Amino acid sequence: MEPILSVQNLNKYYGDQVGCKNMNMTLYPGEVVGVVGESGSGKTTFINSISGNLNPDSGKILINKDNEIINFLEISESLKRLLIRTELAFVHQNPRDGLRLDISAGGNISERLMSIGHRNYGNIRQTIFKWLDKVEIDKSRVDDFPRTFSGGMLQRLQIAKNLVTSPKIIFMDEPTGGLDVSVQAKILDLLRKLVRELNLSVVIVSHDLAVIRLLADKIIVMKNGEAVESGLCDQVLDDPQHSYTQLLVSSVLQV
Amino acid sequence: MNNVLKFKNKKANVAAQDEIYNFAYLDENTKRMIRRALIKALCIPGYQVPFSSREMPMPYGWGTGGVQVTSSCLTTDDVLKVIDQGADDTTNAVSIRNFFKKTANIETTETTGDASIIQTRHRIPEKQLNEKQILVYQVPIPEPLAFLEPRYQETKKMHALSEYGIMHVKLYEDITKNGHIETAYAYPVKTNDRYIMDPSPIPKFDNPKMNNNPAIQLFGAGREQRIYAIPPYTEVTSLDFEDYPFDPSKAPHKCSICGSNDSFLDEIITDDDGNRSFICSDTNYCNQRMKDK
Numbered sequence: 001m002e003p004i005l006s007v008q009n010l011n012k013y014y015g016d017q018v019g020c021k022n023m024n025m026t027l028y029p030g031e032v033v034g035v036v037g038e039s040g041s042g043k044t045t046f047i048n049s050i051s052g053n054l055n056p057d058s059g060k061i062l063i064n065k066d067n068e069i070i071n072f073l074e075i076s077e078s079l080k081r082l083l084i085r086t087e088l089a090f091v092h093q094n095p096r097d098g099l100r101l102d103i104s105a106g107g108n109i110s111e112r113l114m115s116i117g118h119r120n121y122g123n124i125r126q127t128i129f130k131w132l133d134k135v136e137i138d139k140s141r142v143d144d145f146p147r148t149f150s151g152g153m154l155q156r157l158q159i160a161k162n163l164v165t166s167p168k169i170i171f172m173d174e175p176t177g178g179l180d181v182s183v184q185a186k187i188l189d190l191l192r193k194l195v196r197e198l199n200l201s202v203v204i205v206s207h208d209l210a211v212i213r214l215l216a217d218k219i220i221v222m223k224n225g226e227a228v229e230s231g232l233c234d235q236v237l238d239d240p241q242h243s244y245t246q247l248l249v250s251s252v253l254q255v
Numbered sequence: 256m257n258n259v260l261k262f263k264n265k266k267a268n269v270a271a272q273d274e275i276y277n278f279a280y281l282d283e284n285t286k287r288m289i290r291r292a293l294i295k296a297l298c299i300p301g302y303q304v305p306f307s308s309r310e311m312p313m314p315y316g317w318g319t320g321g322v323q324v325t326s327s328c329l330t331t332d333d334v335l336k337v338i339d340q341g342a343d344d345t346t347n348a349v350s351i352r353n354f355f356k357k358t359a360n361i362e363t364t365e366t367t368g369d370a371s372i373i374q375t376r377h378r379i380p381e382k383q384l385n386e387k388q389i390l391v392y393q394v395p396i397p398e399p400l401a402f403l404e405p406r407y408q409e410t411k412k413m414h415a416l417s418e419y420g421i422m423h424v425k426l427y428e429d430i431t432k433n434g435h436i437e438t439a440y441a442y443p444v445k446t447n448d449r450y451i452m453d454p455s456p457i458p459k460f461d462n463p464k465m466n467n468n469p470a471i472q473l474f475g476a477g478r479e480q481r482i483y484a485i486p487p488y489t490e491v492t493s494l495d496f497e498d499y500p501f502d503p504s505k506a507p508h509k510c511s512i513c514g515s516n517d518s519f520l521d522e523i524i525t526d527d528d529g530n531r532s533f534i535c536s537d538t539n540y541c542n543q544r545m546k547d548k
Contacts, residue, residue, distance in 0.1 A: 115420020
């Protein structure tokens with residue numbers, strides 16, 4: 001099987017400061033890769049660099065689109081933005097960054113559909129209802145503004161908005177950050193269900209090892225902008241080799 | 256110097272072009288700059304060309320963009336008509352007509368068919384225009400995406416890459432809230448199957464008239480410093496959904512003066528009891544019909 005996304009020797013500097021350095025990653029279809037590390041370790045820089053939000057300084061990002069390998073950093077701006085709208089999705093930590101707050105929930109979900117040419121109101125409406133159902137938002141809220149939604153609902157709405165065009169690769173930056181634990185559990189449950197159901201390939205960034213353990217198949221541990229350890233999720237978390245990973249694993253609070 | 260010239264004019268009581276101004280008010284260099292913008296705009300239908308808008312002797316929002324475009328297009332042979340909401344006799348129309356009468360000493364008319372340049376605010380004349388005519392629109396906000404995406408850099412990118420999904424989101428919201436597309440003026444159009452364009456606040460009733468029009472259509476936004484254009488015989492389509500097609504719509508009444516059934520109507524409250532009547536907004540069209548009777 002070919003990887004759907006492969007990142008090779010990716011570097012991103014902010015002036016002299018290291019954002020992330022010499023990063024490598026392969027993501028296979030249906031796989032979830034977790035990126036963990038403390039604040040400032042370069043997780044967000046990494047995910048922003050590989051999703052088109054930031055321009056990395058050097059390296060390669062290869063995306064497999066229907067058996068055609070696309071060099072993400074060398075394609076035209078228009079193709080890049082088309083890919084970002086159709087093949088890729090980005091779930092922000094703060095759902096307000098990924099939603100238009102003065103447009104109804106349905107309008108938010110429909111934007112990606114219409115940007116790829118859907119022009120039938122009735123069909124668009126049906127798709128919106130289908131996705132509201134999938135992310136467990138009551139259908140009666142379809143015409144309400146996102147600002148009337150709770151934090152958890154906003155995050156679920158953002159997920160629906162992103163998944164409506166069936167993207168192949170989903171990037172998530174701390175999707176459950178800032179939510180209370182029961183809502184977090186709900187979102188994680190939903191994400192796990194969607195990943196299995198739709199066979200999504202996901203890169204998920206989190207400082208929360210529990211989140212990563214629940215969702216991810218593989219894990220990359222970052223510190224000071226570099227990957228210090230990577231491998232199968234259970235293996236790395238059960239038998240951490242690098243001293244930083246050991247520290248990270250042992251720092252998890254037990255209830 | 257100016258005072259001397261003014262004095263001279265007063266003394267001689269010159270009825271001809273007021274000599275203290277260059278022909279049609281703007282200096283030749285400015286007119287050349289605007290003509291260049293106009294030519295570029297005509298080459299890329301619907302694309303907004305930035306231009307260095309000048310201070311005009313009227314406030315922004317009163318047609319400074321349109322006046323600059325008209326000034327750059329005028330020749331001594333031109334016959335000018337100016338309308339405001341379809342009418343030749345409203346303040347804005349009368350003032351702009353007098354402005355060019357004074358600064359360019361050109362002939363003016365109220366008859367649509369006789370005019371070679373028509374400057375308009377918010378209407379397209381009912382009478383079909385011809386190949387020898389130029390229609391100049393006054394535009395307040397040229398950017399159709401402005402209310403959806405406030406960042407100008409971003410809207411530029413969206414135009415460049417034809418990322419117009421958000422435009423339909425606006426129409427989607429309209430249908431969702433009102434059961435139909437509520438936008439009744441400044442209804443967005445696609446020009447030559449490429450650029451989405453704001454047709455200036457004309458009623459959507461006028462939108463179909465832009466399509467395949469033999470006349471040159473020029474749009475000037477003074478405050479926003481943008482010029483755009485539709486060349487003759489260009490396809491202009493109004494955005495819609497398959498199941499909610501574009502509807503020009505019209506008040507279900509007749510003009511109570513000329514009885515026209517197919518012109519755009521103004522609603523007039525006639526007394527304190529809420530009685531109302533409807534008359535053509537295009538005064539010249541209405542008068543002409545009365546004359547023909």
